[in-house]
Amino acid sequence: MLFEKYLIPDYMFERYDEITPAFLASIGVRALLIDIDNTLAPYEQPDPDERNFAWVAAMREAGVGLTFVSNNHRARVERFAAPLGIPAYWDAGKPMRKTLDIAMAALGSGVEDTAMLGDQLLTDAYAGKHIGLRTLIVPPIRDKRSLFVRAKRWIERPYIRKYRRMH
Numbered sequence: 001m002l003f004e005k006y007l008i009p010d011y012m013f014e015r016y017d018e019i020t021p022a023f024l025a026s027i028g029v030r031a032l033l034i035d036i037d038n039t040l041a042p043y044e045q046p047d048p049d050e051r052n053f054a055w056v057a058a059m060r061e062a063g064v065g066l067t068f069v070s071n072n073h074r075a076r077v078e079r080f081a082a083p084l085g086i087p088a089y090w091d092a093g094k095p096m097r098k099t100l101d102i103a104m105a106a107l108g109s110g111v112e113d114t115a116m117l118g119d120q121l122l123t124d125a126y127a128g129k130h131i132g133l134r135t136l137i138v139p140p141i142r143d144k145r146s147l148f149v150r151a152k153r154w155i156e157r158p159y160i161r162k163y164r165r166m167h
């Protein structure tokens, strides 16, 4: 498939907080663009929890630049991001590149030292890969079992399998 290389994650983790500053340093990443929904928290969780705070604190202490890039709306994104003190872009339009470029400019980072962290191959992985970022993908924390979401997972499955064969 034509865009297949953009759908295969570079790294997969069981949870976002398995990603450590040491790992990021080992792959030369010093800035993260982070999806919120089903990556750091399920849709139904409006506020960050203790795990979110602990992980963000560890990243910040290590000097990793953090920015939220979410396709969700302003109210959700601002409410989640503000207590963590993380700059946030809502209605980001992933997989389009525009908001990722704006976020990287604000962070002062570039394609070589920035990674995209998210749960969806068709938005997060594609958005990151097609502009040359490394992509860190976690399984969705809690899937909505709608027909639409199940269809997306079905489309994603072969790329997850491909990743597993490569690692």
Ligand SMILES: [Mg+2]
Pocket (backbone or CB within 6 Å): 035, 036, 037, 038, 039, 118, 119, 120
């Ligand atoms: Mg998500």
